[in-house]
Amino acid sequence: MDHLAENLVHFGRVLRAAGLPVGTDRLMLATQALQAGALASRADFKAALAACLVDRPEHRPLFEQAFHVFWRDPDLLGRIMALLLPQAQGRAGAPPPPENRRLADALFPAPALQEQPRTEPVDIEARLDAGSRELLQRRDFDTMTTAEWAAARQALAALQPQLARRLTRRFETAPRGRIAWRATLRAEGRHAGAPPQRERARLRPTPLVLLADISGSMGRYSRVLLHLAQGLLNPAAGMGERPVVEAFVFGTRLTRITRQLRQRDPDAALAAVSAAVPDWAGGTRIAANLHAFNRDWARRVLGGGNATVLLVTDGLERSDDDPACARLGFEAERLRLSCGELLWLNPLLRFAAFEPRAAGVKALLPQVSRHLPVHDLDSVQRLVAALG
Numbered sequence: 371m372d373h374l375a376e377n378l379v380h381f382g383r384v385l386r387a388a389g390l391p392v393g394t395d396r397l398m399l400a401t402q403a404l405q406a407g408a409l410a411s412r413a414d415f416k417a418a419l420a421a422c423l424v425d426r427p428e429h430r431p432l433f434e435q436a437f438h439v440f441w442r443d444p445d446l447l448g449r450i451m452a453l454l455l456p457q458a459q460g461r462a463g464a465p466p467p468p469e470n471r472r473l474a475d476a477l478f479p480a481p482a483l484q485e486q487p488r489t490e491p492v493d494i495e496a497r498l499d500a501g502s503r504e505l506l507q508r509r510d511f512d513t514m515t516t517a518e519w520a521a522a523r524q525a526l527a528a529l530q531p532q533l534a535r536r537l538t539r540r541f542e543t544a545p546r547g548r549i550a551w552r553a554t555l556r557a558e559g560r561h562a563g564a565p566p567q568r569e570r571a572r573l574r575p576t577p578l579v580l581l582a583d584i585s586g587s588m589g590r591y592s593r594v595l596l597h598l599a600q601g602l603l604n605p606a607a608g609m610g611e612r613p614v615v616e617a618f619v620f621g622t623r624l625t626r627i628t629r630q631l632r633q634r635d636p637d638a639a640l641a642a643v644s645a646a647v648p649d650w651a652g653g654t655r656i657a658a659n660l661h662a663f664n665r666d667w668a669r670r671v672l673g674g675g676n677a678t679v680l681l682v683t684d685g686l687e688r689s690d691d692d693p694a695c696a697r698l699g700f701e702a703e704r705l706r707l708s709c710g711e712l713l714w715l716n717p718l719l720r721f722a723a724f725e726p727r728a729a730g731v732k733a734l735l736p737q738v739s740r741h742l743p744v745h746d747l748d749s750v751q752r753l754v755a756a757l758g
Contacts, residue, residue: 375401381440385423388432390634396423416441428633544570575613576710577673578602578757581663583683584619584647585654591717591744592619593640595682598750600631600639616671620659621649626667656687656730657694660701668708675708678757682715682744687730699733711739715753719743 378397385392400422408418416437424433541550547570557564580599582592599617617627630642644650671677687698706712714734718724720743726735735741742756743749 374404378404381419381436382423384436384440385433388436388635390423390429390432391425392423412441426632428629431633431638432635538572538574540572541569542572544568546570577614577616577671577677579671579677579679579709580615580617581660581679581681581683582617582619583654583656584621584650584652586651587686588654588682588684588717589651591715592682594750595680595715595744596627596631596640596643597636598754600633600636603628603631604634614673614677616667618663618667619643619647619650620656620663621647621652621654623649623655624659624662624666625649653688654683654686656683656685656734657698657701660698660705664701664704664708668705672709676710678711678713679705679709680713680715680753681705681734681738684716684718685714685731685734686728687733692729695729695733698730699737702734702737706737706739712737713753713756714738714741715744716741717743717745720745720749 378400382392382394382397400419403418403422404415408414419437420430420433424430543550543553545568547568550567550569553567553569554564557567578599580595582588582595584592596617596619599615602613602615603617605613615628617631619625619627625647627643627646630646631639633639633642672679687694702712719741726732740756742753744753
């Protein structure tokens with residue numbers, strides 16, 4: 371049993387490194403469950419660990435992978451090890467394997483490299499590093515290499531934006547504020563002469579709704595915002611109250627992907643989105659999809675008109691005739707009147723000579739609160755600052 375407890379602690383560390391919130395209390399609970407008779411079979415053993423260590427459905431796939439690898443499944447272990455080997459770049463098409471590199475890194479951490487003696491002055495190396503970071507900040511997402519895209523994803527994951535907060539009609543205990551009469555009477559009943567209790571209006575993060583165009587020209591830029599939404603849906607410990615975030619993508623149809631993005635592992639979340647969206651990198655029908663959102667989802671996710679909506683599109687509607695553009699303007703106006711703020715994130719603003727000549731762009735522009743670029747890390751950081 372001693373060796374089993376050591377392995378269980380190691381397994382908990384692997385799960386934490388892979389992104390699952392597994393605390394010491396859960397490991398102690400799992401140990402008690404195993405001592406109570408959960409070692410009769412492998413199925414009982416796995417069920418007991420899952421009941422004690424997993425508290426959210428979206429964490430179950432990662433637990434399944436880690437369990438089979440850690441508790442000796444040679445076939446899956448070989449596939450995980452294969453992920454660590456260099457592979458040739460092929461054409462995209464087949465979905466990624468269910469195993470992910472985050473789990474592989476947790477199970478098989480890379481050995482620390484020995485520091486080599488320096489031959490150049492430290493100040494020269496620091497300037498080169500800063501220059502590389504500056505180039506990466508301004509590099510267009512659509513022209514990044516694979517290595518630059520991986521570095522950009524790491525920088526994006528480090529952003530933990532604090533959304534603007536709004537007053538609610540609920541109150542919370544505070545050292546200063548109005549007298550909380552109910553709490554004061556309860557305190558007086560427990561202890562005579564207790565000081566009056568105070569309360570103030572509760573602040574909550576402003577709801578955020580992402581509407582991302584995933585047509586052929588927008589796929590890379592929308593994927594960046596999906597990484598940002600996935601980070602907001604899975605905040606790090608100590609970041610305070612979880613913001614209300616809803617995510618939708620549209621090409622020829624509208625698809626809600628909030629549930630897929632709730633997976634804690636970014637790679638698994640984006641893979642689930644790709645599997646759930648049949649029209650990725652296809653055509654686009656902006657007006658029809660805005661109509662579907664206004665009809666089916668606006669009242670459910672816009673928080674009573676307080677939400678901030680991020681519309682990620684280039685504004686190039688499939689048809690530029692007058693009826694189609696009039697319908698686009700009408701649906702955009704309905705959306706603007708239903709939310710607190712409508713931000714249009716347009717990658718075409720990366721061009722200095724951009725002018726709103728397309729009919730779809732002209733229809734959208736009067737209905738948005740702000741028209742912002744979204745093509746590199748600098749523009750995403752400015753967006754994060756604007757959301758705060």
